[in-house]
Amino acid sequence: MARLRRSRIVLLSGPMCAGKSELAQRLEARHGAKIIRTRDLISAARPETPNTRSALQKAGQSLDKADGGAWVKTALARVIEGTVVDGVQPDLFVIDAVRIRGQIEAVRDAFGPEVHHVHVTASDVELARRYGERPTETVEFASYGDARKHPTERRIQELAPLADIVVETDRSSADAVLVRATALLGLYPRSIVPLVDVLVGGQYGSEGKGNIVGHIAPEYDLLVRVGGPNAGHKVFGDPVETYYHLPSGTRRASHARLLLGAGAVLKLDKLLREIQEHGVEAERLFIDRNAMIIEDSDIAEETRLTESISSTGQGVGAASARKIMQRSGGARLAGDVPELRPYICDAQEILAEAYLREHRVLLEGTQGTSLSLHHGPYPHVTSRDTTVAGCLADAGIAPRRVRRVVMVCRTYPIRVGGPSGPMWKELTYEDLATRSGIPLENLKRTETTTTTKRQRRIAEFDWEQLRRSALLNGPTDLALTFVDYIDHKNKDAFRFEQLTQPTLRFIEEVERVAGVPVSMMSTGFDWRNVIDRRAW
Template identity: 60%
Template sequence: MNDQASFRVVLVSGAICSGKSALVEQLREKHGAMVIKTKDLILRKLPKITIERRSLQRAGEKLDKDDGGQWVAEALQREIDANSQRPTPSGLYVVDCVRIEGQVNAIRRAYGPEVFHIHVKADPKVLKQRYLDRSRADDAVHEYEALKKNRTERNIESLAELADVVVDTGRCSAASVLVRATALLNLYPRGAEKLVDVLIGGQYGSEGKGNIVGHIAPEYDLLVRVGGPNAGHQVFAEPEPEKYFHLPSGTQRAPNAKLLLGPGAVINPTKLLDEIAKHGISSERLVIDRQAIVISSDDIEEEKARFGNISSTAQGVGIASARKLTGRSDYKAGTELFLARDCSDLQPFLGSARKVLADAFVKGHRILLEGTQGTSLSLHHGQYPHVTSRDTTVAGCLADAGIAPSNVRRVIMVCRTYPIRVGGPSGPMEYEVDMEEIHYRSRIPLDPLKNAERTTTTNKERRIAEFDWEQFKDSVQLNGPTDIALTFVDYFGIENRKAFRFEQLTDETIRFVEEVERVSGRPVSLLSTDFNWRNVIDRRSW
């Protein structure tokens, strides 16, 4: 968040039913403001009066007549002093509401530039109808007319001349009123704050992204994932690794971070709910965007029938994504599993990614966006038809999450020393080798090596190849990474598993890293040496 004073005072004014209470409540809910009601201040000074609105009006006028409105500023100071040891999180004190110019001026004299005045208004017909709609008393019309005859109430619109912002709530939703108030209070970042780090795969998937996410996740307040269950990420844990198909891979490593599945995510509800239960995730922690795509059983069956010839994982992701694109004219909310909002089982977790991200930006929270699969599997930029059903580059991941490029701080592109593709007709790779060759070069025992090189989602054997420098350079161009994370460096030699600092790596590995940096023009900031608790050499400067 931007540098702020120890506290700020928000004055709210407006006629009866102009929307003051709605704004005040949102400032309390969204920004943790302490609300000070002048009604309560009146009752403290004059405890014998009734709480009926007209009695409060007359009592307020008496106090204003005695000192010109200074009493509100003095009462406000007592409230601030009383809370000096337990200040509000945002430092906001909201006065609901000021009624005369003298009250406003007295508070401004006391607190100067830390006072922000918001006046809300609406057409008189709208105000009257709102009052009638919320009142069930038979004499509601007469009561409203009597309240409006009060001298202070008659003159309330004159405060608009003093206000920093005047909002017509008859032409502006409650959410829009809050947006304007938040901007006035400088609670929105000025410009695009670079709070988002993006992690993506630079090859054909299975680059070890989960391992890198597990290492850096504790540094973030919000973890975001896009893509679908056709990509599984693993993070080391005992007694067995954690596997994530929907949830962000840092879910357990960063237990205090909020979790978000963006509108471009593709969800198998049964598998996701199993994952949620396995990791003990509450609806307070996880938000699923209502627009996220839902996979049906028919999607899975159709994908199995149609895409076996390109070694698809057949999780239904592509068909479900196509339905979102082609089914727009037939869509009727709730009639079938189509979007997350149509799935009753997901209701406790549904929300808006835009709102979650907006709140994170306002609070200055650090965000990690985790992509899935790899750049060369991109629908648009990969080797068609051996591609997945979405754009897997940084640009595609940002679009799927709903994050602007100007909010990005770092882009971490994860690459293996030996790229892989799933076994079968999954597409071309330059200079394929076999596991026996990797065993010979690295001296890693063959059986554990073969067991490790099976896909997380479908448990298929992988094909493996030499590092492809042309493919790597293309990925650098497409993603514009700030950093490279290099994984499976033990494939250059099993002794790298005992390296905990860069200089402890083998000479061959160090030379390879130097060439990666020379070709990409980016630093290799993270190196994964094994799959255990101490498996990442961290060379970051950030």
């Protein structure tokens, strides 16, 4: 018999009520498998057969007796050749179920190593219980004991030694059975392919991460964001796009799916408004059920921090603290909110699917490395770890998945106005206007915080901070923003060599201190504002 198109074939065997159909349906839902039921094959071969289990068993036994079970191979080949779903032939077929050795051997002989045999079973007590509770499309025997009297059913456990795996479904959950079958089929990658690029801020936040994300987002299939609404990311558009919860590439990469990880902290009304404003459909957005919800009491709790450390007062820290302290009950998570039900997921399932399909993933951090709860100048820090390691943990992404790390830095770092913490050699806006040639009123308008609308503090570039952030994040690339602050002439540069000489010397030294290339430079805030020198 001629070999057909390469397709994985799963043969299911096992006693009645062992979980064959459950596994078949899960393989269909998770991996797009085409289910082929042997009782349908029997009905096609013997259309006169009544739709009762005993009649179908007798008809199948007659077909097996005629050719030793080879009829299943022939019928299967016919179905596979004629099956097209959405213009494509499926590459996974599930046979529910094979009943004798001859059927298995015939299919293996025809399709070779693409055949995988899973035998499911359970204790007699459990099988009898399930039999009594099952709905059915066919007329059943009076009892499980009567059904087991049939010769084929009585000998079904003899197929277990032939199987690639035997699963006791009363000792494994339905999800665990699917995991084991998926691994057998080789549908989990046998090696880890780095598919995740991570983007973080290297200073005190407001480095222009959103605009860099907007530039590279169309290259990705899944956009992931962590953190909370204490950081607003802007992307140039008409009008300007601002993102507090959603990934900054939401509009720029309209084909990409969106994921908010388990470590995200959400202000419900703000998130729902953002979803509506950006026209995000339910089938595109996924929110991990363990993301934390900010309550009004959290915002009230943080009011005192706005005076002492210039907190944004959005309730992110208080909500994060409650997630730790109220584990015995009282903390409301995303999975508890009816309005979020269309979006709720287990982030690991979404990520696993992306890895399986070798989709590229962009993880977008918030705030900046020097605001890290653990690695910043405490107490003038935020409520989470803002380094690459912290962002990966919040998203649930293993370090070995990472391909590139982009660290974004400004030419002149900023902190929010007020007692927000130390900076190296603070400057006035008059100083910066004189140096850059940018009108003073333009600078002040630009340097107003997205979330709190406060005037930012600004300082000289901190070379020690750059080196420390590079050590903490291990970047493969830097993105340097606000290059026009070195010289306003840079806003008209569209190629690297068009930047002014002082700017080129500055970039050269940044690369030397950080030990990695400056792969992207932002020269302003317009449609053509990123000079891209990436080699990836």
